[in-house]
C-alpha cells in the first residue's frame with residue numbers, strides 16, 4: 077500500500093469511523109451461550125466438580141479443565157497504572173462546530189457533520205485502583221479520538237497547570253505523594269509529610285498547590301469538571317503555519333465542588349460515587365457534554381504573554397486570550413466491560429494526527445517517552461495497540477512484526493521498506509509523502525542541562541489565582557491548607573510551606589499558619605532557601621473570573637438529586653406537585669423513609685419508598701425536601717437519622733425546602749425559637765420555608781429550582797456550629 081493513498085476525504089471516512097468503532101468492539105464481544113467450553117472449545121459436562129481419585133479422594137493433576145480455569149484466574153490481574161490507577165471510562169463522540177482549516181489540517185476538526193468516536197477516561201492520580209473517588213486530588217481527563225487519520229489522544233487534567241516544570245522531577249513528585257514507603261500510608265491522600273516536604277522544597281509547585289487546595293480537587297461529579305490539555309501544543313495548517321494552542325473542555329453542567337467534610341464522608345459511604353454518577357447518568361440518557369475550547373496564540377506573539385508559554389506551571393488567563401469554542405463532546409455509551417475497555421485503554425500524548433504537534437514544554441517532552449514505556453509493563457508488550465479499545469478505525473499498516481500477544485497475521489514475505497517485492501513496484505516512504513510532518517521549528521542551541529530563567533517566576537500566577545477567588549473559595553483554600561499541613565508531623569515542613577505561601581499572599585499565609593503551632597510566616601526565610609527564585613513577572617490581569625467556581629452564570633439543575641424525607645402520614649399533594657415540576661426541570665427526586673417498601677400519605681395512599689435514610693444518606697443528594705403532614709413530621713423529629721440528615725445537608729450548604737409542618741425539622745438546627753413558621757429565625761440562604769398554597773401555585777418550584785441552580789449556599793451562616 078502506498079502511503080500517499082492513506083489520506084482520504086474527511087467526512088465520509090469519519091462518518092464510517094463512528095459506526096466502525098462500535099462495530100469493531102462488538103466484533104470482540106462474547107455473550108453468554110447455553111453451554112460452556114474450555115479455551116480450546118471443548119464442551120464441558122460439569123463446571124462444579126474437579127476430577128478426583130474417588131469421591132472423597134485427592135484431586136488429580138491431570139484435571140486440565142480445573143488447571144486451565146485456575147491458571148487463567150491466577151493471571152487475571154495486570155499491574156495497575158503507576159499514576160491515575162483509579163479511573164472510570166465512557167464512549168461518545170466529538171463534533172466540530174466549524175472548519176478549523178485556518179489553523180489546522182486535522183481532519184476531525186473540519187467537518188461539522190462528522191461525529192468522531194471518542195473514549196474518555198477520568199481518573200484520580202494518587203490512589204490505587206480500589207481507592208475512593210472523592211479524595212482531594214487532581215483528576216485525569218483523557219480523551220481518545222478515533223479519527224480517520226489515526227488515534228489522537230488529548231491526555232489532560234481538570235486543573236490547567238502542573239506541579240513541576242521538568243519531567244525529570246515526576247518520579248520524585250509521585251513518590252512523595254504516594255503512600256509513604258515504610259508503612260504504606262496514607263492511601264490516596266496528599267496530607268502527609270513526604271508530599272509537603274517535597275512541595276515546600278519546590279516553590280515551582282506553588283501555583284498548582286493553590287488549585288489542588290481549592291474545590292477543583294473535590295469535584296461534585298466528573299460531569300461537572302473542566303478539562304485542560306495544560307501544555308502548549310501546536311496547530312499546523314495545510315500551508316505549514318503554526319499557532320500555539322491550549323485546549324479546554326467546558327462542561328455543560330458547570331463546574332462544581334463538594335464540601336470537604338462531605339467528600340471525606342462519601343469516600344467512606346460510597347467509594348464509587350463518581351463512577352456510579354457517570355454510569356447512572358449515561359444509563360438514564362442524561363449524556364454528559366463538554367465543549368472543546370482553544371486559546372490560540374499567533375505565531376511570534378507568545379513573547380507578549382508576559383510568561384513563558386512552555387512553562388506548564390503557567391496558564392493563559394482567559395481574559396488575556398479568550399477561549400474560542402470549537403466543538404462538543406457527548407458521552408453516550410457505557411463500556412461493556414470495565415477491564416477490556418477502561419482498564420486496557422492506553423493513552424499517550426504522542427498519539428497525534430497531521431495538523432497537531434507538540435511544543436518544547438519540558439514536562440510534555442518527558443511524557444512523550446513515558447506513556448509507551450509504561451504500557452509495555454502494564455499491558456505486557458509492544459502489541460497493546462491491537463487491544464480492541466486501542467485500535468484505530470482507519471487502516472493501519474507498517475512493517476513492525478511479531479512480539480508477545482501479536483494478533484495480526486501479517487501476510488507475504490515483505491517486512492521491510494523500501495521494497496519492490498510487495499506489489500512489483502518500488503515502495504518507499506521517504507519524507508516526500510503526505511501524512512504526519514513534524515513542525516520544522518528552527519533550532520540552534522547548545523546541549524544543556526539547565527532550566528530556562530524564563531521559568532523562574534513561581535508565585536505571580538499563584539497570586540493571580542488567589543486574587544481571583546470569591547471569599548468563600550478563599551476560606552475553603554485556607555481550610556484545605558490547614559487540614560493538609562495539620563497532618564504533617566514535622567513542624568519545620570509546616571513552617572517552610574507557610575513561608576512559601578507568604579510570597580503568594582501574606583494574609584493567606586498568616587491564616588493558614590494560625591492554628592498550626594508554628595511561627596508566623598516569614599517571606600524572607602523562604603527567599604533564602606535553595607530552589608527559591610527571586611523573579612516575578614507582572615501579571616497582565618489582576619484577576620480572572622474563569623479561575624473561580626462560585627458565581628458563574630447559567631447554573632443548571634439537570635440531574636441534581638433531591639431527597640424527599642417522609643414517614644407515615646405525610647402530605648402527598650405537595651410532594652406530587654414538586655416531583656412533577658422537578659422532573660420537568662431535569663432534577664431527580666427520591667422518596668426516603670425509615671424503611672423500604674411503601675409509606676402512607678395522610679389519606680392512606682401507599683407510596684413506594686426508594687431509599688432509607690441510612691442506605692442513602694444526605695451526602696448523596698444536592699437538596700432536601702421535607703413535606704408537611706403532622707404524623708410524618710413528628711416521627712421524623714424524633715428519629716436521629718432523619719434529624720442528622722437535615723443537619724448534615726445544612727452543614728454542607730445544600731438547598732433545604734420545608735413545607736408546612738416540615739419546618740419543625742429546622743428546629744433541630746438550633747436556630748429556632750418556636751414551632752410556628754413565623755417564630756422560627758432560620759438563616760435564609762438556600763432554606764425555603766413554604767406553605768402548601770405556594771407549592772400548588774408553582775411558586776415554590778420556581779424558588780427551589782433557582783436555589784438548587786446555585787449548587788451550594790457556601791456563605792450560609794453558623795455552618796461550623798452544626799454538630800454533624
Ligand code: HDE
Pocket residue numbers: 157158159160163197198199215216217218231232233238242243244246304305306307421422423439440442443446447448450451
Ligand atoms: Fe501522566 N502518566 N505523566 N500526566 N497522565 C500516566 O500513563 C507521566 C502528566 C495523565 O486514563 C501514565 O498510561 C509523566 C501531566 C493522565 O489511562 C504514565 C509525567 C498530565 C493519565 C504517566 C506526567 C498527565 C496519565 C500512567 C511528567 C496532564 C491517565 C499510566 C512528565 C496534562 C491516562 C499511563 C488514563 C497517566 C506519565 C505528567 C495526565 C506513567 C512522566 C502534566 C490523564 O505514563
